[in-house]
Amino acid sequence: MPNDSLKRVDFIFDKDYNCKEVLYDAFKLTRDEIIEEIIKSGLRGRGGAGFYTGVKWKYAREELADEKVVICNADEGEPGTFKDRAILEEVPSKVLAGMALCGKVIGAKKGYIYLRGEYNYLKPKLEQEINKFTDILHSELNFDFNIKIFSGAGAYVCGEETALLNSMEGLRGEPRNKPPYPTHSGLFGKPTVVNNVETLVYAVMVFKIGAEKFKNIGIQGSSGSKLFSVSGDTPKSGIYELEFGMKVSDFVNEFGDGDAKAVQVGGASGFCVPRKAFDKTTIGYQGKLKGNSLPTGGSMMIFNSSRSMYNVLHNYLEFFVEESCGQCVPCRIGTQQLLKGIEAIKKGKKSSEYLENLLALSETMRLTSKCGLGQSVGNSFSSIVENFKEEMIY
């Protein structure tokens, strides 16, 4: 039964769209006016971190440099996320238009799509689209902007924007120290905007829908809608575009199989919401740390009562032990300790009190890791362990 409280929208995959027209209209505005529109729309990064897109563009716009760069982050690697792939398959021209718009605004002539290694099969089609699009861009919109595809090699951490930049520069895919931020010193030191695939699409859609209207969708602080990759114990796994601000309970009513005990919001590096908190939790950016309103890159994994949350956590930790870049101590060793720790408790080699050590460690990881990867492992770990303590021990 359709659920009214889940507001479905259809911006991303809406085919009633002509990139030439939208860009033509947008390009009539000055660069600052474009930024103003994006800021007004309240658009935030759809990769999960939620930085204000307009502000990011503004920073890059203000830099004085001979060359600037736009990068579309298509290294979609978060477990349970598969929406960027669909965007690139279904509506690639919108992504390219978003990159061109950003390029126009910040003064970049080069754009790159950092394509996840596993998505290489998309490359031929994408290249065709790029050729078609840049022809229009050059001849009809009179904008000298070129886009190239850069293939990733499969490391999860390269989705982190500075690791992504290192990887493109031929260095090890390791996150950099920030500051400097990419908008100041990005690819080969040039001011660079790195945006998620979906963010770029929304950036152009703001000009189709109108900033005011976009802002009124969703909730305060989390404007607009978002693509969700729904998976797990659901009869309706797939990609759905929903307004921000939905309650997890409404989401579960719509998508669950009637027996959901937890929803993992934001993938392996996200937060686990247990059944008792479904009602209290909304999906949006604000209140990130309080846990009652969760940001997400769009992954929604539903677990029903047949699932062992110990196994879920074990699986996530195994993933992180392998995918940490290994450079910083809390992430490299912390992930190993969390994994070994829960194994030891489960086998009775460590007492249940050892869980407290591990929770404290997960907090240290959140506080001290160099990048978002290590920081978010702590969130994921503590939200699962605190809500499913018995399953960890017995």
Next chain:
Amino acid sequence: MKDKNKNIAEEMVKLTIDGMEISVKKGTSILHAAKQLGIYIPTLCHHEDLCVAGNCRVCVVDVEGWNTLTASCATPAIDGINVKTLTPKVRKARKDIIALLVSEHNTQCTTCYRSTNCELQTLSSEYNIDNERYISVLKKDVEIDKSSWAVEIDPSKCIRCQRCVRTCSQLQHVNALTVAGKGKEMRITTFMDLPLNDVVCTNCGQCIIHCPTGALTERRYFDDIWNAIGDPEKHVVINTAPSVRVALGEMLGFPVGTRVTGKMVTALKKIGFDAVLDTDFAADLTIMEEGFELLHRLKRKFVDFEDVALPMITSCSPGWVKYIEHMYPNHLMHLSSCKSPQQMFGALAKTYYADKKGIDPATIVSVAGMPCAAKKFEANRPEMNDSGFQDVDAGLTTREIGYMIKQSGMDFLSLEDSEYDSIMGESSGAAVIFGATGGVMEAALRTVYEVVTGREIPFKNLAITPARGLEGVKEASIIIENTTPEYKFLEGVEVKVAIAHGLKNARTIMEQIVAGKSPYIFVEIMACPGGCIGGGGQPIPTNDEIRRKRIEAIYAEDEGMKIRKSHEVEEIKQIYREFLKEPLGHKSHHLLHTKYRKRNRY
């Protein structure tokens, strides 16, 4: 444009650290700002010689209003921030991080060569870390790489701070060490995980003195030396390099920059070496040979109009020699054919010295006390056997000598001074300054200028100041005037020289040569930053502040010497009179000069 830069440089930011206000230049890290206030935040991956890594996270601090703690080494001070360095939150995080490192570490401290001089051990003890807090994630069955003559790698003690990697790439431009793998498999290794001996490594040992733990150490040979000393059939001689005497004291209770020459000689005699001789004697000899080699090259150029390789480059530093063999194999003709002082000494110990003393050279064990790791490799070069035996049996580092003195149970602080034994124990101040970057150049100029003009080099108190200091590449220029008749071909010639230390700077010099644009006639290159006083065999830590103090001690030692020029040393005159006959002569050529080999880049 210049003014604009100046303004940026002078832009100040004001911040509060632990309740104290401070203004620092924009761009200063929180770590350095704190240091200016006398607050020492602990670090592990940080080293003043190297670029910032920010990967150990030990130096985290709490900035009011920020969501996470921040690494103070990697975070520039921002106007108005309020930093706390010692809150319970910070302390707990720090303790956790150190405990994590301990859980990954081979904690057999009792048998570790770096015990009591290990940054992880110190922090772990200071923070009272519970060894049992976390489960050990130490990798089992990790092999120690002992393939190199000079450097030993024990991955089980590595904390993956990448100081060695940054040293090898940033300071030395060698890149023998690198990072491989990710996650729990992330490790420091060599190209294709090959043994260190099979990759391009110069053996300089800079990785060792930048390593915070016992993961990188020199190959140690002192047990063999103890055995030789205990063998009544053996005549064990040691010669000590100039840099050892100004650094050894650091290991034995003296402040940095203390000269302990006399005490060191006493200690070595007490240990039982049959003779304690001075590498400086061979350094003076190097000046004679190298100086005349330079003059010979100049004569061939200016008189015989031959195509001579100039600049001529010094060959005292075995790390540098191996570097050029790998990196610029087509330019080896620029290297002086002179052996290093260590190898000259070795060749003479088993010929001239044996002869003079009436000792069977087969019973001589020749040991070199060096500030250097590469000297171990050099001693074992197959061509270094011109005496009919292996010329140098073992190269010991300053650290190994320090440990031998500790093992002997002496009270080093209260030892009397003694003089070096004779023969091959006398030397000049020119030889002492070999230990500092620019020293070989200065020593050479003191002699060569005088040979060519008959006058003393016109620098006050013989201190050729342009050759001194820690600048990466130094230049000097002298116009030769009023020569003696023999060197008339040099009349009016401008002798441009350069000095480089650290292989990064060596590369600058070499790239000029490769491009055919080198303006120099003579170049001194030392593999290690600061020259030998900053060598890979020197006491740990070594940084610019310490290098400066050791250098000061070197120049003070020079000024205190009666003889300041190599050609005036009586024993040098004697060896030419009685044994070698003349510089570049037949015997010299056989014993004191060598050839180099082309090596691969990969």
